[in-house]
Amino acid sequence: GAGVSQSPSNKVTEKGKDVELRCDPISGHTALYWYRQSLGQGLEFLIYFQGNSAPDKSGLPSDRFSAERTGGSVSTLTIQRTQQEDSAVYLCASSFRGGNHEQYFGPGTRLTVT
Amino acid sequence: AQSVTQPDIHITVSEGASLELRCNYSYGATPYLFWYVQSPGQGLQLLLKYFSGDTLVQGIKGFEAEFKRSQSSFNLRKPSVHWSDAAEYFCAVGALDAGNMLTFGGGTRLMVKP
Numbered sequence: 552g553a554g555v556s557q558s559p560s561n562k563v564t565e566k567g568k569d570v571e572l573r574c575d576p577i578s579g580h581t582a583l584y585w586y587r588q589s590l591g592q593g594l595e596f597l598i599y600f601q602g603n604s605a606p607d608k609s610g611l612p613s614d615r616f617s618a619e620r621t622g623g624s625v626s627t628l629t630i631q632r633t634q635q636e637d638s639a640v641y642l643c644a645s646s647f648r649g650g651n652h653e654q655y656f657g658p659g660t661r662l663t664v665t
Numbered sequence: 666a667q668s669v670t671q672p673d674i675h676i677t678v679s680e681g682a683s684l685e686l687r688c689n690y691s692y693g694a695t696p697y698l699f700w701y702v703q704s705p706g707q708g709l710q711l712l713l714k715y716f717s718g719d720t721l722v723q724g725i726k727g728f729e730a731e732f733k734r735s736q737s738s739f740n741l742r743k744p745s746v747h748w749s750d751a752a753e754y755f756c757a758v759g760a761l762d763a764g765n766m767l768t769f770g771g772g773t774r775l776m777v778k779p
Contacts, residue, residue, distance in 0.1 A: 555708075582764065582765075584766060584767075586767075593769060593770075593771050593772065594755060594757075594767075594769035594772075595769075596766045596767065596768070599764045599766050601764055607764055607766070610766070642708060642709065644709075646765070652765070653699070653711050653714055654711075654765070654767065655711075656701075656708040656709040656710075657708050658706075658707060658708040659708055
């Protein structure tokens with residue numbers, strides 16, 4: 552079956568612009584995660600959605616970052632007023648449910664802020 | 666809070682030689698442990714996982730890992746490395762009591778000499 556897909560695969564934006572990154576999880580997966588992979592910080596958790604519950608936003612680095620998940624499926628990560636330190640690969644993962652189920656990762660979106 | 670340490674940033678082995686990648690974790694309860702592999706420009710692929718039971722777990726591509734509670738370790742091994750194993754390897758611990766978001770180690774980049 553289809554895996555996790557993310558779009559765009561690459562995004563170059565100017566400092567100060569807003570960007571939206573999209574994630575399509577595996578069909579039927581109720582849990583969805585966003586992670587960021589950067590040279591300085593490695594792989595770090597950003598936000599977690601489980602079903603219709605309120606998301607766990609504990610990993611978001613600033614209030615410029617937000618995410619939503621519509622209809623329990625597709626998720627969009629939005630970064631407002633992008634800064635150069637936002638340059639990273641943003642990875643999305645999904646799993647059947649949050650606990651003790653392995654996460655399947657998408658190919659990521661490489662964001663470059665110039 | 667949980668943490669994961671991968672002491673070796675880079676490892677080079679000859680093709681056909683054995684491999685061991687080290688991983689130490691810190692977590693207050695029984696951990697869920699994972700090894701992922703990332704090839705250049707690719708997302709993360711799960712190699713193997715430990716949830717409970719037998720402390721020696723088998724994964725894909727001939728990899729195995731052993732959970733040692735007394736040493737807080739989950740080292741990855743392969744008896745004979747192939748050139749296609751060259752990639753970056755990440756150890757991760759899942760916070761089962763908090764949606765299983767993953768905390769990753771810094772990664773170990775494996776290079777394979779012909």
